[in-house]
Amino acid sequence: MKAAPLMFVQCDFRDLQKSESSNASSGFSIRVFTAILVALAIFPSNLALASSGKTESAPFDFQIELTVNGQAVSITEEGPLKVPSSHSKIELAIDPSTNLRNYEGARIQYRLREIDTVWQEKPGWMAVGIQFKSINRDEIQRQSATVRGKSSGWNGSPEKSTFTSNQLRVSIPSGAAFASIFITSAGPPHSVGTFIVKGLRLATAVDTHPLSLIEEPEAEVPPDVPGSSLNHWRRVGTIPSMGNRLNLDWLSPPLNAFQIRDNSPSGHCEWVSPIADISGLKPGTEIALTWDEMYNVGLSAGFHLTYAALPPGIYHLDLQATDAFGSPLSIHRSLAFSIPPPFWSGLWFWAFVCSCIIATFFRIRHRVTTNRYRADLAAANEARLIESERMRISRDIHDDLGTRITQISLLSAYTQNDPSSNASQTLTQISLMAKDLVGALHETLWTVNPENDNLNSVSDFICHLAQTLSETAGLRYRVQAQTMPLDRPASSNLRHHIILAVKEALNNAIKHSAASQLTLNIGLIENTLSISICDNGRGFNPQTIKQGLGLKNMHHRMQALNGVCRITPAPTGGTQISFEIPLPK
DSSP, X not given: OOOOOOOOTTHHHHHHHHHHHHOGGGHHHHHHHHHHHHHXXXXXXXXXXXXXXXXXXXXXXXXXXXXXXXXXXXXXXXXXXXXXXXXXXXXXXXXXXXXXXXXXXXXXXXXXXXXXXXXXXXXXXEEEEEEEEOTTSOEEEEEEEEEESBOTTOOSSGGGOOOEXXXXXXXXXXXXXXXXXXXXXXXXXXXXXXXXXXXXXXXXXXXXXOOEEEEOOSSOXXXXXXXXXXXXXXXXXXXXXXXXXXXXTTSSSOEEEEEEEEOOSSOOEEEXXXXXXXXXXOTTOEEEEEEEEEEEEEESSOEEEEEESOOSEXXXXXXXXXXXXXXXXXXXXXXXXXXOOOGGGSHHHXXXXXHHHHHHHHHHHHHHHHHHHHHHHHHHHHHHHHHHHHHHHXXXXXXXXXXXXXXXXXHHHHHHHOTTSOHHHHHHHHHHHHHHHHHHHHHHHHHHOGGGOBHHXXXXXXXXXXXXXXXXXXXXXXXXXXXXXXXXXXXXXXXXHHHHHHHHHHHHHHHHSOOSEEEEEEEEETTEEEEEEEEOSOOOOTTTOXXXXXXXXXXXXXXXXXXXXXXXXXXXXXEEEEEEEEOOO
């Protein structure tokens, strides 16, 4: 509710209004005099506006604070303000300047030119209603109907406007003995404006023969006298002089109406009717208050505006000041701001997107084509490797197994054709050859078996091979093998070259070293497989050693695997042959 008002020089002006209610014949001259005073008061400001062409030089202005998404934006006069296109909320805090606050009751209207077709205003409100009192005249309840903004028939001034009918229906509360009508401007703080009411009537709400309780007097209401009777209408409030009886002399027939012209942001006026005795009516009985009204009510204070999700474009916020009763003053200001279109709505963005889509399409197409080519190439390489492996197996069978079978066949034929030969010795040779043939066949089958495509199987086979050859030759042997991971793959080509190279090294040590002991070491250091075969034989002179076919084959097989074969004297005498084979990651 409004607080007690500050008193200004306009007290004399209210006295003129008060005298207007007591002398209807001089009403017109007083209104003319008032208009002259207002014109003289605002004339200098109009002159300043016209001469400068800028609202900033006017004595009355507005203070505007702009925030976008909660961030303050500095306001300048150099073209429209640029608002980010990513905005979600634009807030404007609008307050009157010190000069405008000194203009008592001034209101601010606004419009966003590109959206609003008419001027907008933050409305205050006033009310008309019924007050119930107990038998002791204590207030029990108030029920009212509020008015906000402008009435539907308002057209700038009372003379040009039309009344709108309204009513309020309430039930009599328990304990109510008296009722009265009130018209008040005691709305929220800073509510100002004009509220005109005529034809007030309080009666029981029945369709036939309603009981009239209070009716508006047709004659003039006598002026307020301190301590006067409660049997006539009274003006109360912090500034009673803002209420008067308005002579509607432009109507036919002329009538009087209750008027509140509130131009005080902190004060209020209230009309109160004579009390009506309702003690004879039962609680819960419905009564109706009917009246005709016109009004123009607003706020004499700053306010906040919020605009969310405005489309791209240039916007102009127009502000203008009015007096307390809604009449425009020559006090205005405009603020322009622009919202650029989002980056994704520009032609360049869609050209970029289309370019990316086309580039992505061709990239995917190239990738698919490349993958298909690589798959075809891998399939061709696999087929070539399979064919190469088949040719290798065929050569091994022909060269090794075929030779052994031929030897067995020749020895058998020789024994049959030469009865004098030592059959026992020949059969022993045939048995050894057959045993070697079975071993070679086992070796070939092990090489091509895919279940042996891991380093652990390679290590086991080398250890078994060293054991078999050493035991056959009657040599002591020692094996030191690191446990190999089962998930480390070893291709058939890798296994083939390693086994043949190791077999060649073992055969050389057994046949040529005159050793009594062999030592085999197998280890895996990072991605390198290390194999060494060391004997305790007579050793060799690296300067006089002849590179036979066996030694050359070992080197060639290591080169095929990108490995190294080293033949060096052993630290304790004898010979050491080492193989280092890099493994694929």
